[in-house]
Amino acid sequence: MAENGRMSDDDLITRLEEQERRLVFTRFDHADAWHLGSLLVDLATSRDLPVAVDIRRGTQQLFHAALPGSTADNDHWIVRKVRVVERFGASSFLVGRRLAAKGEALDAKYGVDPADFATHGGAFPVRVEGVGVIGVVTVSGLPQADDHALVVEAIETYLEE
Template sequence: MSEELQKLIATIEEQENRLVFSRFDETDAWAVGSLLVGLATGRQLPVAIDIRRGEQQLFHAALPGATADNDAWITRKVRVVNRFAASSYLVGRRLAAGGKTLGPDVGVDPALYAAHGGAFPVRVTGAGVVAVITVSGLPQADDHALVVEALETFLAQP
């Protein structure tokens, strides 16, 4: 494994350990989703944004340039977070570090799962992963970074 990949994995792990909620409900989903829409709109990013708690979609927005394909990617990325309890980017980078890809070797169908950046677990202290926030439409590192930026902003609010 390259030193660069090791550093990236450590950075993503640190983000997941740091960006933890004390609570998360529908109001929080709306606020985080709206924050993401504001960030993406201000930069004219062609993304779809999705927040789900289990099977319930709490927030969804498709901005100019986003397509139905982005929604399909969201579904596949969310499955990764729900299955592995880690961000889709972290799962993908860990697999790459081990010389593996997401597929039968790890017990999943790659047509249904995508270990590409953009889906981030919503962790609540004492409860674990309770929801998933996803962005799709940019290169995977940028999808991931946009979610992290929004979470850092939201969680820094008093």
């Protein structure tokens, strides 16, 4: 923990890496996407959160919901965050925090257009045991740490059921 009471970059990165090691599915199909997406919508609706929720497996969008207060801009952010997970196999928040800890920017380090990629929290890999990353769960509409936390909470709840 940093002196100001906030988590240090290294501690945050360690926590995010632990989440990705722990939050692994045994399988993930259309029904799983529907169930997880519905759980995310229920969590967000119960808290009046103005978010869009998106779940993809490969290139197919399996679930999408835009809750009151979300906008078309949230859909654009989703696409940009998803690209980060697809390219790097890690959550958009973790990729962003790793870069920030090194004082690097995604566009300069990897030659990508920032209009196409967003290393802001909210997109989390759907990782299946023995297979790897097969999809992405994304929330957009809150501050990045909150987008990430909502996705993690939903996946934790889903995997405990």
